[in-house]
Amino acid sequence: MVHNTSRRFRMILIISMVLIALIGIKIQPLFANIKPIQIFGISFYSLRLIAYVVDVYHGQEEVHGLEDYLCFISFFPIFTAGPIEKSEHLIKELSVYKAFDEKIAYRGFIMILYGLFFKQVIADRIGVMVDEVYGDISGYSGAVCLLIVVLYSVQIYADFAGYSYIAMGMSGMLGIDVVKNFNRPYLTVSIRDFWRRWHISLSRWLRDYIYIPLGGNKKGQIRKSINIMITFLISGLWHGIGLNFLVWGGLHGLYQVVEDTGLKLFKKKSDSLIGRVLHIILTFILVTIAWIFFRSDSVSQATEMILRIITDCNIGSLTQGTIFELGLGSIQITGLLIALIIMVVSDIMLENNIISLDKFTSCPAVIRWVVSYVMIIWVVTAAIQLYGTGETAGFIYAAF
């Protein structure tokens, strides 16, 4: 009994220390007179650390030596923005010797290339337009604002998925598998489904270390709804200390509660293609509305954006050349459109198992090489395009 109390006390003490450090770093922007300290990836390895301590406490994870533990916490491909790996899996991967395998290394290379394509060709270019409009919302029509909020949904996906592909690719080249963090989340038919496929490792962490300890779904519908709300509000605050992040988390919580309480519109899963497409579109719209709060600097900016879309949505204004005044030229916009088509088509094909990484790596070398050359040149071109414009950005999630 005494032994258990001592273990429990140590677990709480360690978690408290981690949380104090994490919250301390997060709340710095609230104090104008403090020069903020930036600690790379703290949000991510804090969660890994908490998971490890809790798992050890519950006996679900053995106590590892300092060397293994430090390797797990500081594993460089996933250090800054995840995936939030569990120690059990990663330490096992790290401790097994694997000889160099050309095929595995090539898979990793392709994943890195695919990730760079997402980041440089799609996310960063969209970012130029998004930043332009968010910097002066009142200067743009509601239709342009609508286009921009939709594009931001694509940007954050391409940015974060791009990072995750690069992380997986780098790990893969070293022969180490890390968990998948994305599984084509915008092809989902419900918010619940979305969170199973968006930032998968964070969703699992929140489920295992917040939602289930709160009681999960075992204490009735009302308590379940409260638990969902608490989990998503914490998720919002983890992304940033700001009312806008809280609203973003709250909206996702609310969506799930509504889904759970049986609104047919969400719950009934249509088997027909049209029904499925409608569900996908509806889910995308709901997620996009929430992203407005996520991207905005404040709730008032998000409100301004929404009001602009509602009150001044003349779609005709999109044909007046405004799109070409958002920081990208016609060549860059054409390139972006082609890249978006490639992303959507490849996501649909991957979703339906028409193509896969394994199938690609089995193609004749000529095809693989040509595709690789095109991708590399495209990525290099996109990087040079934005180099020097002050618009090249880090990964969005690396800032959390």
Next chain:
Amino acid sequence: MKKTIVKTIAFLIPLLLILAMIDLASFTSVGDAVLSKVFMSQNYRHVGSMVASPAIKSAQTESSHTKVVLGDSMFTHVFAEFGVQNDDYLILGTNMAVTVDGQYILARLFLDSHPKATDVYLVLLPVSFAGRYDSAQSYSYLIEPFGRAQTLSYLSEDTINGMKSHYGSLFLKKNVIRFLDGSSINNKIYLYYLQKHVNKADNNDIISDEAAYYLKDLSEICKERNVNLHLLPPPVCDSADNADRINRLKEATKNTDIEDLFDKYFECISLYPEYMFMDGHHFKSEYLDIQTRSDCIDDMQNKSGELQGLIHKVE
């Protein structure tokens, strides 16, 4: 493993060849017209050379001119579009980023190729004395054009050594400069790298050590050759910043070897209302009309008693 290395090399060779071909294409006018749009590098090919190279060429070319007027971008703004049909004066307007170092080279080139020279005029804004070879944009406006023309050797050994240690001696070599300057893609990558990581974004100097040194040196060279050196200001914006800068410039040049040169400079300063300027140094486009600029030149001539008969006004 050996097989993998061979495959990797085999994969990389065509890739590098393709990238090299793209880069080489950007050196041609046709290639650059297309590629600069694709790479969003339209404003990077010959960026500084376009401003300074014609001035270098004119200064080097023997002619009947006996007086040269060198100046920064504000000087160029004011004197641009006036028909110069004057066999005495050679007008060579460049840019502030050329720095006093570049103006010094131009003056030396003119003096060397014009043995009958009688006057050298330097028309510079107060802010132009602050520039150094490591200031923002100085690589493109000073090193690239003057390096291509192989005229950097006019500068002192200290300056050259400073440039070498700042940029690396490789980047002062003519062929490397041509490789950068001749391609908008290469220039974009290198200039942005300098801007971001190497060059000073802001310069708190009032007059750089180099500017003071080269003004003094030019003054001595002119004396040796019986040439008159004049330091004059173009129209200056009547702002608090400029007032402060002028006062600090007075302090900085007081009791120095170049004090005499600056005495007349300060006497000739004409301040113009702030609303006429777009950035505190250059006129807004609506004040770049012939009449305003003609009035500015009259004012310069009246205050300094110099530059008489310099321009023939365009009707």
